Amino acid sequence: MSGEMYDVAIIGGGPAGSTAATLLARAGRRVVVLEREKFPRFHIGESLLPFSTKAFDRLGVREKLDRTFMPKHGGEIIAACGTTSAKFYFKDGFESRRDRAYQVTRSEFDKMLLDHSRENGAEVREETEVTKIDFAKDRVRLEVSPASSSKTPTLQSPTLLEARYLLDCSGRQTTLGNFFKLKKTYDHLQKFSIFAHYENVDRPDGIDGTLIRMVRGLDRWFWMIPLTPTRMSVGVVMDTSTFRAMKLSPEDALEKCVEEQPEMVARMQKAKRVSPVYSAGDYSYRNAKLFGDRWLLAGDAAGFIDPVFSSGVFLAIMSAEKAADSLDEILSDERRKPRLFREYSHCVNRVMDLYLRFVNSWYSGKGFIEVFLNPTEMLQLAAAVNAVLAGNEGSRFAIKWRMWIFYFFVRAQRFIAFSPRLSLVPKKPEASTSMGPLESVS
Ligand SMILES: Cc1cc2nc3c(=O)[nH]c(=O)nc-3n(C[C@H](O)[C@H](O)[C@H](O)COP(=O)(O)OP(=O)(O)OC[C@H]3O[C@@H](n4cnc5c(N)ncnc54)[C@H](O)[C@@H]3O)c2cc1C
The missing domain is CATH 3.30.9.100 (D-Amino Acid Oxidase; Chain A, domain 2)
Incomplete structure (x- = not known):
């Protein structure tokens, strides 16, 4: 039995799913988002990066975001031993064009983006869980059911729908990663x-x-x-x-x-x-493949690399934007598929590698933090690190060579103290500064 036919079915209505849905709907594609929760719902991932701003402009949500959320002008990292700290401001990033990002309450942010995709013509079905997937030569068949958590299910029983392509944006649930057994966890980042x-x-x-x-x-x-x-x-x-x-x-x-x-x-x-x-x-992993004949993975459904550099939502939106553009082109001419899917996978993996390198360095000893907390104006190294942490993909040679030098200092710091050594061990709090149990809601 066949169900309704869509150009693209998207599993998950988080930032990746809603971004792709808006862009595909605007391109005139018939798109459905299947989201098992009822929004607003709590989600972690609250600190965004400036390089998502271009995507927000393209989506047409920038003004709504400006009205609703806190700006984020940069960050401060403080050594736990209390001896040093360093602030960085996005305006000082290498050739910076964006001085701010946002800090968002995700329940509101995700709902805003999902509502926006509806307003742009995407069909959004909340409290709807994808429970079965079946791939045919020219289409994908999905069974969708009322989500088990749903209090007021709009669906009464499982229904079938079909789409020419499936975009998995199911987040850390990694629906297709599990289905095809593609998930590789980073054991050293558990x-x-x-x-x-x-x-x-x-x-x-x-x-x-x-x-x-x-x-x-x-x-x-x-x-x-x-x-x-x-x-x-x-x-x-x-x-x-x-x-x-x-x-x-x-x-x-x-x-x-x-x-x-x-x-x-x-x-x-x-x-x-x-x-x-x-x-x-235990959340750091990547899928061995990011596409197949009828499917693509975007956002956390493709991979997630530790929260330390706040890159998750940036990667989710960046990959969803590229996935939507690729699918739109392919829906017009399927002959472009092999090249566009390969390019998509290469690009998303490259940016994830960039953050993986930062993350590995952050957790390997104290070299990274000692160098980071002793920023140098020399050769604009700090500005280049700042730019990459803001979401600059670092594909330009001017950033690449500065990053090589930065990592050289981080490695060398193990042997020679170019930057002051840090214990990172907190001093015992004095009696007068200690606090009572944190007050909490009942
Ligand atoms: C501890 C921690 C801290 C973090 N901090 C940050 C941060 O400060 N900044 C940052 O940018 N990122 C952060 N992240 C990462 C961020 O949470 C994610 O990268 C981001 O939410 C990914 O967006 P997404 O759209 O891919 O997935 P999600 O936002 O997870 O959305 C996926 C959606 O899919 C739905 N879904 C799943 N399975 C199904 C199914 N079978 N059927 C229907 N719907 C389904 C889910 O209900 C969910 O709504 C953090 C992550 C962790 C773990």
Whole structure:
């Protein structure tokens, strides 16, 4: 039995799915987004990069974003030993053209983008889960069912639909990655994150109050992401084995980690938790293939590499934009498919490699952080690192050679202290600066 026929069916209505849906619908394609949740729903991934701005302009959501979300002018990284810190501003990035990104409450951001794809002509079915996939020569058949979490299902029973192409944007669920057994986890990046939202975390006034702040310890790091003038996302990341050894619930572990870190204590004296404590673990992986004859993977469904450099949403939007453009061309002329799919995969893998290199370096000893926290104006190296962290794909030679030199210093730092050595071990908090248990919502 055959169902309704679409040009493209998209699994998942996160930033990747909604970006691709808007662009395909605008190109006149018949597109359906299948999303198992009802938006707004909580999601992690709140600190964005400036290089997504061009895509937001193309989507036509820039003004809505400007009206709704906090700007992000850069970041600050603080050594947990309290001896040094470094701020960077996107305006100072190599040949920077964008001085800001956004810090977003994802439930609102994702809903805004998904509603926008609807307004642009995409069909969006929420609380609808893709439960079966079947590939035929010229089409994909999907069985969709009411999501098990749905309280008010619009679908009463499983339904069939068909599409010429399937774009998997199902996030860390990696629907097709699991289906084809493509998922390769990065064993050395098996981390555990615990996070929540707080009111009244201390922050500076003005532009510095918009920065993402990270506190880097020896075996863990913290993030503080300002979401509104008073609300802050706070999280900690450590090895999964470290979390297990604590033998604590995520809630207690988050509280203990904060209490042991004077840089966090100093900022969280008056903090009150206003959300449940969430956690996520073992999340770094990539799929061995990003396309097949009738399908493409975009966003986290293609791969996810650690949250440390806030690259997830940037990669999701960048890959979805490229996937939508490729599919639109292919729908007009299938002969272009082999070349366009190969180019797509090459491009997405290259940008993921760029971030993988940063991430590997961040977690391999102290070289990266010691060099990063001692930025040099020499040869505009700091500006080049800043640009790549802002989402510049670094394909220009002017950035490439600067990155080679930066990584040379990071490696050499193991043997010669070009930058001051850091212990990254917090000093014991003095009695007067320690805080009581974090206040929380009941
Ligand atoms: C601890 C942590 C911190 C992070 N911090 C940041 C950060 O600061 N900045 C940043 O840019 N990124 C961050 N990320 C990454 C970011 O969360 C993701 O990269 C981003 O959400 C990817 O978007 P996406 O659209 O690919 O997937 P998602 O946003 O996950 O969307 C996928 C959607 O697919 C739906 N879905 C899944 N399976 C099915 C199915 N079978 N049928 C129907 N629907 C389905 C899901 O309900 C979901 O809504 C972080 C990640 C982690 C784990």
